[in-house]
Amino acid sequence: MAQTTIRHAEVLNKLSFEDFVEKLGNIVEKSPMVAAAVWSKRQFYSLKGFHKAACDFIDGLPINGKEGLLRCFPDLAGTLAREGRLSADSTGEQRSAGLFDLTTEEQTNIARLNSRYKRKFGIPFVLCARLNKKDAILRGLNIRIKNSKEQEVETGIEEAKKICWLRLVDVLQGEQVNIMSKL
Numbered sequence: 001m002a003q004t005t006i007r008h009a010e011v012l013n014k015l016s017f018e019d020f021v022e023k024l025g026n027i028v029e030k031s032p033m034v035a036a037a038v039w040s041k042r043q044f045y046s047l048k049g050f051h052k053a054a055c056d057f058i059d060g061l062p063i064n065g066k067e068g069l070l071r072c073f074p075d076l077a078g079t080l081a082r083e084g085r086l087s088a089d090s091t092g093e094q095r096s097a098g099l100f101d102l103t104t105e106e107q108t109n110i111a112r113l114n115s116r117y118k119r120k121f122g123i124p125f126v127l128c129a130r131l132n133k134k135d136a137i138l139r140g141l142n143i144r145i146k147n148s149k150e151q152e153v154e155t156g157i158e159e160a161k162k163i164c165w166l167r168l169v170d171v172l173q174g175e176q177v178n179i180m181s182k183l
């Protein structure tokens with residue numbers, strides 16, 4: 001396991017800037033700037049080390065930068081999902097949470113809450129769909145909508161970091177398979 005992690009980090013360390021950004025550009029949805037900023041922090045000794053560098057960059061953003069990152073995420077079970085226009089990453093994540101199998105009532109409920117949330121905070125409701133099922137997402141929306149804007153920016157950013165970690169593992173696991181198939 002430790003060896004795998006080091007090998008993953010070695011893969012990252014060997015990538016040119018262009019390949020690095022291409023491979024990791026969507027670890028935060030539609031925000032390749034995160035990968036671009038973190039490239040110069042090599043050498044990485046583990047995936048956790050890389051993820052920490054990405055999180056440090058995100059934490060250092062001013063509030064409008066954090067809000068901008070959150071606005072790049074599509075709504076959960078929103079219009080883009082219904083129209084089949086989500087990124088491949090988002091599609092898999094939303095599917096795993098059961099958001100493509102909502103009843104009409106659940107769909108209406110989540111659409112209403114997503115709109116209310118956006119009207120109140122000016123950002124989309126962001127939550128790591130792969131770590132939640134549809135019921136937990138609806139409960140989360142109902143609870144978090146009562147928070148303050150500051151709380152929601154921070155909570156949304158923490159969820160974006162979880163999404164980032166899982167996407168990073170996915171990208172590098174694919175890379176591991178590529179390496180193995182070349183042996």
Ligand SMILES: NC(=O)N[C@H]1NC(=O)NC1=O
Nearest residue numbers: 074090093126127128129
């Ligand atoms: N709004 C929002 O949280 N969107 C997302 N969350 C997630 O895990 N994938 C997404 O697209």
